[in-house]
Amino acid sequence: MCGIAGLAHSRGQPPDATATLASLQHRGPDGAGQVSVDVADAKVWFGHTRLAIQDLTEAGAQPMVSADGRWLITFNGEIYNHLELRNGLSRIWRGHSDTETLIEAISQWGVDATVTRLNGIFAFAALDRLQGRLYLVRDPFGVKPLYYTEDARSFGFSSEIRSLATMTAQRYAIDRRSLSTFLSLRFVPSPNTLLSGVMRLPPGHVLVRSIASGAQELKRYVKPTVASFSGSFGDAVDHYQQALGMAVRRQLLSDVPVGVLLSGGIDSALVAAMAAEAGVKTPCFTVGYRDRTTACEADDAAHTAQVLGLPHHVVRVDHEQLWQALAAAVASTEEPLVTTSLLPMWYLCQRARQDVTVVLTGQGSDELFGGYRRYQGELYRRLPLFKHLARAAGLVLDRLPSVPEFIERSAQSAMIEDPVARFESEYAVFPPNGRHRLIGEAGSGRALASIQQWVDWASSGRHLSPAELMMCIDMRLGLADDLLLYGDKVSMAHGLEARVPLLDTDLVAFVESLPRHFKLALNRAKIVHKRMADRYLPKSIVNRPKKGFQVPFGEMIRNTWRERCADTLFSGHMLTELGIESSAVRQVWDQHQRGFRDRSRQLFALLGLCVWINGLRGIIG
Numbered sequence: 001m002c003g004i005a006g007l008a009h010s011r012g013q014p015p016d017a018t019a020t021l022a023s024l025q026h027r028g029p030d031g032a033g034q035v036s037v038d039v040a041d042a043k044v045w046f047g048h049t050r051l052a053i054q055d056l057t058e059a060g061a062q063p064m065v066s067a068d069g070r071w072l073i074t075f076n077g078e079i080y081n082h083l084e085l086r087n088g089l090s091r092i093w094r095g096h097s098d099t100e101t102l103i104e105a106i107s108q109w110g111v112d113a114t115v116t117r118l119n120g121i122f123a124f125a126a127l128d129r130l131q132g133r134l135y136l137v138r139d140p141f142g143v144k145p146l147y148y149t150e151d152a153r154s155f156g157f158s159s160e161i162r163s164l165a166t167m168t169a170q171r172y173a174i175d176r177r178s179l180s181t182f183l184s185l186r187f188v189p190s191p192n193t194l195l196s197g198v199m200r201l202p203p204g205h206v207l208v209r210s211i212a213s214g215a216q217e218l219k220r221y222v223k224p225t226v227a228s229f230s231g232s233f234g235d236a237v238d239h240y241q242q243a244l245g246m247a248v249r250r251q252l253l254s255d256v257p258v259g260v261l262l263s264g265g266i267d268s269a270l271v272a273a274m275a276a277e278a279g280v281k282t283p284c285f286t287v288g289y290r291d292r293t294t295a296c297e298a299d300d301a302a303h304t305a306q307v308l309g310l311p312h313h314v315v316r317v318d319h320e321q322l323w324q325a326l327a328a329a330v331a332s333t334e335e336p337l338v339t340t341s342l343l344p345m346w347y348l349c350q351r352a353r354q355d356v357t358v359v360l361t362g363q364g365s366d367e368l369f370g371g372y373r374r375y376q377g378e379l380y381r382r383l384p385l386f387k388h389l390a391r392a393a394g395l396v397l398d399r400l401p402s403v404p405e406f407i408e409r410s411a412q413s414a415m416i417e418d419p420v421a422r423f424e425s426e427y428a429v430f431p432p433n434g435r436h437r438l439i440g441e442a443g444s445g446r447a448l449a450s451i452q453q454w455v456d457w458a459s460s461g462r463h464l465s466p467a468e469l470m471m472c473i474d475m476r477l478g479l480a481d482d483l484l485l486y487g488d489k490v491s492m493a494h495g496l497e498a499r500v501p502l503l504d505t506d507l508v509a510f511v512e513s514l515p516r517h518f519k520l521a522l523n524r525a526k527i528v529h530k531r532m533a534d535r536y537l538p539k540s541i542v543n544r545p546k547k548g549f550q551v552p553f554g555e556m557i558r559n560t561w562r563e564r565c566a567d568t569l570f571s572g573h574m575l576t577e578l579g580i581e582s583s584a585v586r587q588v589w590d591q592h593q594r595g596f597r598d599r600s601r602q603l604f605a606l607l608g609l610c611v612w613i614n615g616l617r618g619i620i621g
Helices: 017-023 082-086 098-109 111-115 161-168 176-185 233-251 266-277 298-308 319-333 342-352 365-369 373-380 386-399 405-414 419-427 432-439 447-459 466-493 505-513 527-533 562-571 582-593 600-615
Strands: 002-010 032-039 042-050 071-079 120-128 133-138 147-150 154-158 205-210 216-220 258-261 284-289 312-317 358-360 497-499
Touching: 002 017, 002 071, 002 120, 002 161, 017 032, 017 042, 017 161, 042 071, 042 120, 071 098, 082 098, 098 111, 098 120, 111 133, 111 205, 147 161, 154 161, 176 419, 176 432, 176 447, 176 600, 233 266, 233 505, 233 527, 258 266, 258 342, 266 298, 266 358, 266 527, 284 298, 284 342, 298 312, 312 319, 312 342, 319 342, 319 466, 319 600, 342 466, 365 466, 365 505, 365 527, 373 405, 373 466, 405 419, 419 447, 419 466, 432 582, 447 466, 466 497, 562 582, 562 600, 582 600
Parallel strands: 258 284, 258 358, 284 312, 358 497
Antiparallel strands: 002 042, 002 154, 032 042, 071 120, 120 133, 133 205, 147 154, 205 216
């Protein structure tokens, strides 16, 4: 993994290369490089900071020029099948880095034909010096982020927003529509961000820009799954075992030490077990809580590591440490995400980096195999009495205290017939009336259009049930711009590369071809996944209740965090700068404090906004 940046600019506007590369040093502490070339009437500058994973020699240094001199590349990520790709390329190789494979593949096949052959996690920029075209590319699931911006004189891109602002000397305003979107979805889907003028390349897309004219085209290169698996359930389990085993073996490819981020659940345990089967006894790393709350997974993970015979390291944190991580973690993500697990993740990555440079994770299985509760709601909608029960529940829930937030949200969504509107309601951090109280607008910004875009894309492949459509949206939208985004930013803040074997492109294509009932049924989830895991893990691990990397934020904000959170939310002017009504925030706060409703999800979103805007002083203007 690395940090990348670049600027196409008029000849009188050079970037501050030193400051730009310094802002990305945490992503690439092992070296830095830059190249500037003339194209048409402009200069194009590429910068790179290197975290050396494959080919630790100078043969893997970047930016890299193709053997024929036509192409220039700055690349962040890993191409797991790059050795296979080399078999189809007629080249004399300088080294064994995947960067060299990638640029020579582009030189021989072109960008469009190359990206569809890649199995990996990546964000890169490739400059065709002959045609004067700049290509920005992001991997199919958006594991690696890539931002871009432009003004009348320049076009810039970078792995991170801060380096983008440093390089271009631009300042950005808050995008009001994106704020509405954030209050709905809890994140802002690509290509937009909360900052007007800062764009995030969508997953599975290529942006092509003419250096001379500035004309550009955004193209989606990923295609929906059209194949339908026709084998038996047993065949599916066998095939899945082979596919996941291959994915894990591919992602063990490294010239530096590899570990596993081990939770107490089945997903990371299965990844660790299959790595051990491949002959790599990976050290495992777990974060837990010092007070051993019920949310703590450390003991469960320790049991898994003992069963697998793997070395295990635990870092334990308390409420005070989580508070200390808040500003650093939100600053590293550069976007105010609502996932509280980024706080313990900060310490987990910090600890893992002491021993390894690469970690495998279990991210992605819930979206792939229907592990979230909301998918069950889509199945229950098919039951004859469901609508009657949902209507009755909706009449009484508002008056009942202590109703779990997910039940309240599901009841609000249940009666909506249109799937896109229903999905948005199910995701919403704040419902329409809550958004209206906060910002005077009930709309969801770009949320509906973003969901519709991926629904249309998925539906162009094969017929999908509503539950499968929601899973597909979460795979392409929620993962890319929420969970994977914070996973990348927090891990890379510590110079740690996080890999996701369950998002191997071949593996995902196979799982998406399976019939829905092989993955998800009433009151059952991860069906093929769990059946295959029985071959590697005892049932005590396979059937262990899911804890989901929880943070007891609802409890902390009533106790140890209460005064500091109140001070952040009400004493400063951060939320009023965003046009958020303080009295509406106070209403949410009071509901939570008196225990009438669990509003921890909403309060963490607002707290994250405060910390985010305070941390981006100098960029927002």
